[in-house]
Amino acid sequence: MNDVADIIIIGSGASGAAAAWSLSRDKSLRIVCFEQGSLSNSSDYPTKSEDWELSRSDKSSFDPNIRKNLADYPIDDSNSPISIANFNGFGGSTILYSAHFPRFHPSDFRVKTLDNIADDWPLSYSELNPYFDENEKKMGVAGLVGDTAYPEYNSLLPPIPLGDMGKKLAKAFNEMNWHWWPSYAAINTDKRNNRANCINLGPCNVGCSQGAKGSVDVTYWPLARLNGVEVYTESRVYEITLDKKGLANGVLYFDKNGNECEFKAKIIIVACSGIGTPRLLLNSKSEAFPEGLLNDNGLVGKNLMLHPLAYVEGVFDEDLKSSIGPHGCCILSQEFYETRGENDFSRGYTMQILRGAPPVEIATTGYFMRQLSIGKNHHQDFKKLFNHTAGIAIISEDLPELHNRVELDYENKDLFGLPGVKIHYEMSDNTKNILKHGIKMSKEIFSSAGAKVTSSFAPVKNSGWHLMGTARMGSNPKTSVVNKFGQAHQVKNIFIVDSSVFVTSGAVNPVATAQAITLFACDYIRKNISNISNPL
Amino acid sequence: MIEAVLNAIIPGDRKLKMPSASELDFNGYKIKHGIEKIEIDFLLELTKISNKEFFKNFIDLDEDQKIKALNLCKLKQVRIFSAFLKNIFRFYYSDKRVLSLINVGSSPPFPDGNKLDDDDWTMLIPVYDRGPIYREFNDE
Numbered sequence: 001m002n003d004v005a006d007i008i009i010i011g012s013g014a015s016g017a018a019a020a021w022s023l024s025r026d027k028s029l030r031i032v033c034f035e036q037g038s039l040s041n042s043s044d045y046p047t048k049s050e051d052w053e054l055s056r057s058d059k060s061s062f063d064p065n066i067r068k069n070l071a072d073y074p075i076d077d078s079n080s081p082i083s084i085a086n087f088n089g090f091g092g093s094t095i096l097y098s099a100h101f102p103r104f105h106p107s108d109f110r111v112k113t114l115d116n117i118a119d120d121w122p123l124s125y126s127e128l129n130p131y132f133d134e135n136e137k138k139m140g141v142a143g144l145v146g147d148t149a150y151p152e153y154n155s156l157l158p159p160i161p162l163g164d165m166g167k168k169l170a171k172a173f174n175e176m177n178w179h180w181w182p183s184y185a186a187i188n189t190d191k192r193n194n195r196a197n198c199i200n201l202g203p204c205n206v207g208c209s210q211g212a213k214g215s216v217d218v219t220y221w222p223l224a225r226l227n228g229v230e231v232y233t234e235s236r237v238y239e240i241t242l243d244k245k246g247l248a249n250g251v252l253y254f255d256k257n258g259n260e261c262e263f264k265a266k267i268i269i270v271a272c273s274g275i276g277t278p279r280l281l282l283n284s285k286s287e288a289f290p291e292g293l294l295n296d297n298g299l300v301g302k303n304l305m306l307h308p309l310a311y312v313e314g315v316f317d318e319d320l321k322s323s324i325g326p327h328g329c330c331i332l333s334q335e336f337y338e339t340r341g342e343n344d345f346s347r348g349y350t351m352q353i354l355r356g357a358p359p360v361e362i363a364t365t366g367y368f369m370r371q372l373s374i375g376k377n378h379h380q381d382f383k384k385l386f387n388h389t390a391g392i393a394i395i396s397e398d399l400p401e402l403h404n405r406v407e408l409d410y411e412n413k414d415l416f417g418l419p420g421v422k423i424h425y426e427m428s429d430n431t432k433n434i435l436k437h438g439i440k441m442s443k444e445i446f447s448s449a450g451a452k453v454t455s456s457f458a459p460v461k462n463s464g465w466h467l468m469g470t471a472r473m474g475s476n477p478k479t480s481v482v483n484k485f486g487q488a489h490q491v492k493n494i495f496i497v498d499s500s501v502f503v504t505s506g507a508v509n510p511v512a513t514a515q516a517i518t519l520f521a522c523d524y525i526r527k528n529i530s531n532i533s534n535p536l
Numbered sequence: 537m538i539e540a541v542l543n544a545i546i547p548g549d550r551k552l553k554m555p556s557a558s559e560l561d562f563n564g565y566k567i568k569h570g571i572e573k574i575e576i577d578f579l580l581e582l583t584k585i586s587n588k589e590f591f592k593n594f595i596d597l598d599e600d601q602k603i604k605a606l607n608l609c610k611l612k613q614v615r616i617f618s619a620f621l622k623n624i625f626r627f628y629y630s631d632k633r634v635l636s637l638i639n640v641g642s643s644p645p646f647p648d649g650n651k652l653d654d655d656d657w658t659m660l661i662p663v664y665d666r667g668p669i670y671r672e673f674n675d676e
Contacts, residue, residue, distance in 0.1 A: 047644055050630050050632050050635055050643060051626070051630035052630075052644055053626065053629070053630060054630060105671075106670060106671065106672075106675055107670065107671040107673070110673065113673075124675045126675045144657065144660075146660075146664065148664060148667060148668050148669050148670075149670050150670055151670065161652035161653065161655055162655050167655070167659070170659055173663075177662065179663055179666070179669055180663060181663065182655075199642075199648070199649020199650065200651070200652050201650065321641070323640070324641045324650045325650070325652055334669070337669075337670075338669070338670065358640075359630075359634075359638060360626050360629045363625040363628070364625050367621065367625070374545045375544065375547065376547055378545075378546050378547070379546075379549040379552045379554045383638075
């Protein structure tokens with residue numbers, strides 16, 4: 001087969017998969033997806049054996065610098081209080097994510113107008129609404145309609161059960177007269193689409209062997225592949241090439257044998273994450289773009305947002321079987337999501353209730369937090385902690401700042417000799433104040449619930465999952481990289497569809513919004529394909 | 537010596553019917569996870585501390601002295617101590633027998649899963665009664 005496609009998608013994660021499905025509905029198109037990692041096989045996930053927890057500090061670690069799979073590239077995050085978390089493989093980071101799946105709110109797209117900070121997005125919640133709906137159906141999102149923190153949702157799968165711990169905290173939120181709601185979770189609570197239902201285990205973050213968690217390898221990809229999308233795994237794209245007219249005409253990549261190869265295409269879609277996308281663009285240097293592709297205004301890699309987290313843990317006297325159920329999906333509170341005049345910060349945060357930790361983690365953190373001893377009292381101490389704990393993660397809205405950025409790192413290179421990345425990131429005073437407030441409010445909730453707070457801190461070091469802002473969208477080519485459709489201002493047949501394009505970060509997990517944006521962009525591509533394509 | 541160390545860190549508990557770490561297959565864990573060097577570094581350090589502070593080998597110390605020696609090791613060589621202790625917890629709390637004794641619910645490969653009770657969503661009435669909390673504005 002000739003190495004020419006109508007559309008190349010780079011990256012098979014949350015957004016790449018959604019793009020593949022959306023575009024593949026036009027079966028006349030040849031669509032090829034390049035993924036630098038390998039296929040995941042759910043029967044190999046660590047939860048098949050008792051020592052699954054150990055894999056979290058090894059091959060299933062979410063820290064690429066610990067995991068060091070062949071597909072990983074060096075990320076120097078020593079100049080950041082938050083380290084980067086990701087997964088490079090077919091399905092991307094959805095393989096390891098917790099599947100907590102709330103949408104952005106209407107106000108998240110209008111922070112300049114409403115709060116006079118950062119910038120408004122060039123699109124609105126109402127424009128994205130039908131794409132949110134469509135995405136939730138495809139991903140299989142559980143929850144409950146009627147949430148007072150959002151405009152109405154159309155439909156959701158039955159919610160994830162709260163468990164005794166969730167009920168206890170829900171009651172406490174009610175006593176405080178604060179908002180709470182069952183989690184939005186991309187987890188099958190009923191058997192659906194040839195996938196099993198969730199059976200309330202804990203370890204979603206090392207891959208779901210049941211296929212109940214909506215990672216894109218089991219949601220979008222089977223549909224896209226059925227429609228004919230080709231996937232090249234273990235194939236690392238290192239450059240997007242341009243022709244003399246200034247249009248993209250293909251990619252250069254290393255195949256699984258390390259050979260340098262070329263693949264031509266009429267349209268290029270980039271979906272490599274808020275770190276991988278700027279890495280690829282900055283590495284794609286040409287006469288037209290000597291500082292990196294689309295980087296004529298110097299914004300590629302800038303405005304990195306990471307959603308700094310705070311964490312508060314409480315311990316209850318009673319055994320609440322708190323470790324049972326999907327770890328990251330129980331209830332959430334958005335009582336402090338929107339800007340309030342009385343606070344010393346703009347915007348706000350989500351409180352995400354986390355279930356109790358599994359045994360190894362309880363013992364290890366319990367010991368180092370001085371909650372659990374070694375020696376004769378060890379078992380008594382363990383019994384008081386295991387299944388008695390709950391966590392509150394405070395997800396703060398992170399605002400874009402130019403000095404927070406991703407750069408190429410020529411001193412640390414990957415397997416193929418390509419530069420790694422260096423992260424420069426510091427938290428703003430606004431973020432610090434949000435986290436401080438979130439910790440204080442979380443302590444109040446635990447106190448109301450009758451739990452003793454055993455630890456609270458911010459930021460959580462190993463929490464840089466949400467990678468946003470490094471190729472932002474906007475209407476003005478001088479202040480943004482792509483337009484509202486993810487289309488590059490300077491090269492009309494390149495589209496960026498991952499969370500790199502986020503203008504601001506909201507204060508919720510970004511996947512639902514990133515995928516809705518992808519579907520929105522792909523509708524535009526399908527409707528305008530003849531005008532956009534490079535005729536080659 | 538490793539048996540005495542394991543027994544000091546996680547002794548058995550008759551009342552709770554929990555086994556001592558020394559009753560389980562630490563050797564198998566050690567080989568599977570390649571932690572021989574971590575173990576040797578730790579035992580050397582602990583031996584040094586026992587001899588220097590108590591003028592005895594670790595295995596000859598009484599129960600309290602063993603814990604004191606372990607705590608001294610933590611103070612003096614926190615990295616060596618932490619690396620070893622983390623592995624002891626990983627080894628112990630991933631053992632099938634232990635998992636079955638601590639009310640962990642269904643164990644891998646999780647044939648049956650865990651049952652959580654149905655919820656009574658009238659709990660949400662107070663939230664619902666407050667009305668919308670998101671900001672409403674003209675989005676056009």
